[in-house]
Amino acid sequence: MIQAVAERKVSTETSAATERPEIELLLCCARTQIDQVLRERIKILVRQEFDWKYLIQIASKHGMMSLLYQSLSATFPEAVPQVILHQLRQEFRRNALRNLSLSQELLKILDLFAAADIPVLGFKGPVLTAMAYGDVSLRQFSDLDILVSESDVVRARDLLLSQDAKIRFHVIELTEVEESAFLQSQTVHKFVRESAYEFDCNQGKFILELHWDVIPKYFCFPLEVEYLRENLEPVSILGRTVSNLSPENTLLLLCAHGTKDCWDKLLRVCDIAQIVNSTQVDWGRVIEQAKKRGGLRLLLHGLLLAHNLIGVSLPESAWKRIHKDPKVSAIATQAQKWLFCVPEERPGQVEQFFFHLQTKERLRDQIRYVLNLALTPTCSDWALHPKSAFPLAYYYLLRPLRMLVKHGLKPVPKD
Template sequence: MQTLPRPYIRNFETNIRPEIELLLCCVRPQVDDAISERIKSLVKENIDWQYLIQIAHGHGVIPLVYTRLNAVCPKALPDSALNQLRSLFGAIAGRNLFLTGELIKLLELLKEQGIIAVPYKGPVLATLIYGDVALRQFGDLDIIVEVQDIFAVKKLLLDQGYRPNVEMTHAEEIAYLQAKTEHTYDFIHDDKGIFLEIHWRIAPKYITPIEPKHLWQDLEPFSLAGTTISYLPLEDWLPILCVHGSRHMWERLSWLCDIATLLHKHPDLNWEKVFKQASTFGCRRILFLGLFLAHDLLGVVLPTEIWQQVKAEPMVSAIAPRVYNQLFDQVRTSDRFLGRTLYHIQVRERLQDKVLYIQSFFHWLMSGNASV
């Protein structure tokens, strides 16, 4: 299968700060000699290291930035900056290991109760994509279950010391689970400082129709810290990750890094299955946008025939500059509800999905609920 060469280019309409260019160089899944030399050159500039560390942490890429700089040119960094990055990396790694242990315990308890549960993002995605749970920055846990199991899951979590993030009556819970605008039942463990999201959908229904029933037939065994769990194949993960990033208008660089690293480390994807899933989920344009961003911003090489299909979708190249311009902006397009609504309408290819989002937008206007 032929692939396209990908030279390094700047991808923003305006000049970007050297700190941001350095960040983008560090989080690419593959660094060739040219990028390595560019990193060495950039660290010699008047880098505002506190700003770099701040935006790296905000974008959830401290582990990637630290490991790349520590591998390429650790002696070129100020000791204070390197030590701060190392300290943050160590804290993130320790927290990730702690959350991994908690996740394994909960999955085993759910399995004992006969409840099918699949971890979403978090430790398993870190292991699956990066090969190291320490390399993906995450702060909470997510588990996918079927909606009919929610109350059994709640009882189990209460027994384990968790409490609902929002107290509801049983009638309110029923209405909540039926609402198109909701997709998680959230719990908190105060003593452990854990925020846990129990998903019965991947995202609100106005974002995507994806539910466990669409995924359960594809479950595969996966080893996490020596424990076998159920997980999704990469061909399912790719469109799901694109939907998640698109839902938030790609405002965190880490979501693109997940997609880019998955594509780089697994060039043998079954693209026929990926496209079939994307068409079923109504997210083919969203998938193409994710592939475009990963290629154009982070240098991922795509199979020629795949790239040709991506380029043939004109709305993708029209939307991408908006994503770039708001990615590191203080006032993001995603914070302006009209811009956000326009984005979500443009990124959908099916009329019924456009209509559903417009309906949710009017519901948001009437209710004053800013969660849309």
Template sequence: MSCLPARNGTGFRPDSRRDPRAPLPLTVGRSLRNMAPMEPYPSRPAEEALLLRCARLHDDGQRAAATSEVLAERSDPLRLMDLAARHGMMPLLYRHLDAHAPGALDRGVLRQLPAYCHATRFHNRLLARELLAACRLLRENDVLAVPFKGPTLAVLAYGDLALRQFGDIDLMVPRRDVRKARDLLSEMGFMPARPLAANREGIYLDNYHAYSLEKGEIQLDLHWRLAQRSFGFDLDLALFSGRLSLVRLLDEEIPTFAPSDLLLMLAVHASKHLWTRLIWICDIAALVSSRPDLDWGALLAFARGCGARRMLLLALFLAHRFCGIRLPAGVRGEVEKEPHLSRLAGRVAGGLFGHRPATPGDALRFHLRMRERFGDKVRRLLTPNLEEMLRFPPPFLWLAYLLRPLRLLSARPSSSGLLPEGRHDG
């Protein structure tokens, strides 16, 4: 069995043995006023409970050690490793077991965990060097390139490049510089994973959010927005360019998004993907915990202005419940007053370790409930996604808009009673 890090959260092997009737990791009631952090009770499957224990950033000493030892003893090592890999939690699992249940590292495939994490450290440093080289090249050619997620997130939130698994590099550039940046990166060996015909490139740029570029096994996502246009969340990089901060990566300082802006972007990204990975919740918790000086009033006002306040509050609520972080009283009050968080958090809890994968209809319903502005809901519902737009030649793109509502009206409900909606990342 290979000890190399899994790419994009793939596990050690598919595990279909989980009983779909097993308890879900979190039960959310109709009221959020009882906001006590969640405890990984022994009645949950031991592997899930132990992984949830790893997500708690502030351990409570002897109690954490006693609980973790019991859970580790009850866990199936192979399923635990598979679950941790799929949720991006391998480094945090190793750190937790090494501190609180070191004997577990001698059980079965858990013996490979130290080697896996050593390989993760090497892999992350390799990607960090590629990121620095790409940033230098673009900067020398007058292209503003802002890295986010990946290496910079590991340093900003966790203070350690090795504590966060990531499978690619993410760079954001202004929309006007996308082609120039792509051509420059090709000089480094990064080539498009999905070559496009010239008459299709404009459609792609107008409707999607990133080019996927590949250099051997290294993937670089060149973003000009956070999500494709049908998601209904467009923010110009110019809004953030005046308040970028510096982060030291290896031995070099590079610009990245200010912590408050990064927090909002992480909330939007995870909401787009239905919060299906535990590490995304840990990222929110780690970033908030590492930045006690955040200007919450300004952040909430900015989130409200761009229609992402509910996504931000959901992120903070999940970080509090799963990771045990303390929220300022004012922020906690805003979370308690938000009427839709209970249902959204319940959906996240049910899907995090759920047996049935989310359907496209599940994604559409979640996205609609997540938006607080009526116009954003309409845009999410009626705007064609990239795949629908690419079905038509440029002179007939209007047909995609015409057929979109007809498609939704004529589509059969999914097994969950929802309408299918293309790709989950749209």
């Protein structure tokens, strides 16, 4: 399908959807660098019978409008209908302005936390874009994510509230015991903030996520804040150097989030490909950490997706482990089928449940995942009764009862 077809060492089925020329063109454009082989393939694709409206539709859905515009404008813009090229150009400019504004907001937030002496780390969003793409305009994102230690969450939350941020789940009236239980079971507070900068995104409002863990705890793939802080690398945002996760930990995070969301966007695969192609990954370290944390299968099938769809070259150490575990190829095949399927064919709750189980190579993690999913209260559970009218055990009984009423006996994902 793309330049790396000849390099494939594992064959995977492709759905009828991925064989459409519009999707093949999107895959060819899903990168920051277009070589001569891809350029020739793009030339062939844009000159055949083509559904340009469908291309725009899937590019928008998968967060690929900016890369699509850059690739087409740099190769064969004359072959693109003017109305389509204009639409892509307009969206590219809107995204660039939005990303610039959000990058400025992130720097303001980092300064705010520094002044309050609260250690904080930005991740995903602008820092991922700078690290993997080298240009703030080339990746689509719409919110900001910051990470603090669990011991600093209350101070960080109160600091943001003092700056007129609005918390989306009102849990500040929990008792001290309930607050501790909430922090141990959850990973994020979501805030809505007004931007001081002009950008066309929800009337200048944006979501700020305050994390004290980067992976939901029910998912059973721990990446502790202390561990992440031991392996930071500098990245430049708007000419200013800030700390970012290492390429190895970024890969683990991206593969975990893609798996958790059952690979709903090509952008997630593109992020992985860009990290591999744009940074110096210590493959021994990333494989070691994935195995140690029970996420080797999770890492490998994400890398295999990036190879099969975007043509990323993988090291022999990764290929050996991919061949050793047949489930890696099967999981990647399933994810690839879902990626471009019609909405009616996206995985339901039961399919998501079993897909997640397959990605966990250790039985103990599979058991913990099932128990966590069934028993751990979510933000929705905590928010039902925020005034501490019930004992702590109530929230842990509420979760399975509420899910039983809502879904019957079907396995359900976290809400």
